[in-house]
Amino acid sequence: MPQLSSKLDIASTLRKLAARVVDHRERLTNVAHLFTGNVLASLLALAAFAVTARALGPYGYGQLALIYASVQLIERLVSFQSWQPIIRFGANLEGAAHRENLRVLLKFGMLLDLAGAVCGFLIAMAAGVLLASLFGWSQETHHLFMLYAGVLLFQLSGMPTAVQRLAGNFRLLAYGQLVTLSVRASLCAAGLHFGGGLGYFALVWGGTQVLGSITTIVLAFIVLRRQGVTGILSAPLAGLTRRFPGIWRFAWSANASLTLWVSSQQLDTLIVGALADPAAAGVYHVAKRIGQLGQKLGGQVQAVLFPDVARLWGKGGIGEFKRVILEIEIMLVVLSLTMLAGVTLLIKPLIVNTAGSEFLAAAPLAVAQMVAVVLLMSGSVGRISLLAMGRQDDVLRAVIAGTIGFHAAAFTLIPLVGPIGAVIGQIVLGTIWLSLIGLALRNALKSRTKPPHLSKAATASTEGGPLPTSPAIPL
Secondary structure: OHHHHHHHHHHHHHHHHHHHHHHOHHHHHHHHHHHHHHHHHHHHHHHHHHHHHHHHHHHHHHHHHHHHHHHHHHHHHHOOOOHHHHHHHHOOOOOHHHHHHHHHHHHHHHHHHHHHHHHHHHHHHHHHHHHHHHHOOOHHHHHHHHHHHHHHHHOOOHHHHHHHHHHOOHHHHHHHHHHHHHHHHHHHHHHHHHOOOHHHHHHHHHHHHHHHHHHHHHHHHHHHHHOOOOOOOOOOOOOHHHHOOOHHHHHHHHHHHHHHHHHHHOOHHHHHHHHOOHHHHHHHHHHHHHHHHHHHHHHHHHHHHHHHHHHHHHHOOHHHHHHHHHHHHHHHHHHHHHHHHHHHHHHHHHHHOOOOHHHOOHHHHHHHHHHHHHHHHHOHHHHHHHHHOOOHHHHHHHHHHHHHHHHHHHHHHHHHHOOHHHHHHHHHHHHHHHHHHHHHHHHHHHHOOOOHHHOHHHHOOOOOOOOOOOOOOOO
8 A cells, every 4th residue: 555655656746847847838939949940040050150151261251250259359358248138127017008118118229229339330440450460360350350340340230139038039049040040051051162352251140140230120110010119219208217227327327247157158268269279169169069068058048938937026926936937947956957968978979070180189178068058058047037136236246256156267277277267267166156146046936025116106097118028910
């Protein structure tokens, strides 16, 4: 009888677990779509890179890669990520009565996007001479960089991204980018066939980037029109902070967090190259590319979950809020540990059959990098939960502490042990990040602080106004 009871208990537990997975089916489906879309996008981007490299050769391709990387770094440093405040303050307010506030919130996001775009372009113009001197660019390459920097003026995707995420159009977000990348890969193949030079490929890369940005904006306005939301540009911004208390603080905090995060996630390869040598940087870069697949998955989970947890917290559903974030967190931890085991077992044949046997030194680095990814992924649900609760300062403190830990470890260890020092720095960052995010979330849930955007001024039917939470509108 005890054995029968034990079997029944196990079966009951398995049924409950299966039921919880079914409850998250829509979220998991959306994550799967975003992850699949990103994998396909990565393959198309890799094809475009490969064709461009073959056409231009090592030197020409290196010049284009430096132009592209420099512009991308500037964009990420100055971007306000306006989708975060839009979702934070707009996710839980519903109905036509709040439409005026919705228009105001979206216009605020658009202006943040525009400010970041113009600021990035001006910084690129000012930094052009310095970059040309640093990388030894010719006058032609310098001019190409200045022209390519024009794409920064079209980087206005924050507000459109928030619109699509709140509308639940995750398939569109996942697969819409594939059209632009397919055009890029095709034009690159044509350039290879017809003997295009550096100028041609810079035009293709920059032109398709602009095309993707414009397409994203147009699709967002189509969604808004179908939802009956028009006249965004004419919305008055007077009384913005009364309608959405703390929105400026949230926006600045989110931007500061991203800037600090970029210093550890985008500059690490350059740090390895500066403190060790280019070969070490190449080995580290290969290891990092493998690990970033897991980080992308964590990013997709945050994209899908953020609107949901913002709505739950705004409605005061503490029990449901805690249950959802705990269950998603457990799923992420199990998945990330599975990925770690897979990388540990398969890393050597994977590297040999992709980058080549000369990069086998990256194998232990890739395994260690996945340990850092497990830590970062494990804190991703806590991050968006804190943002939904208006605890962006806690997130910023965790980012600051983790970034300091990374740079201290990297600058100390890389000269001594080579690129593994940077990976150790990433593990230090992940450990600090996960610890502080977990502690902050625990304290926040204990206090059960009332969401600031549920104040009287924000919730009055004549004042409130987020995106309507109607079902996704197929496009």
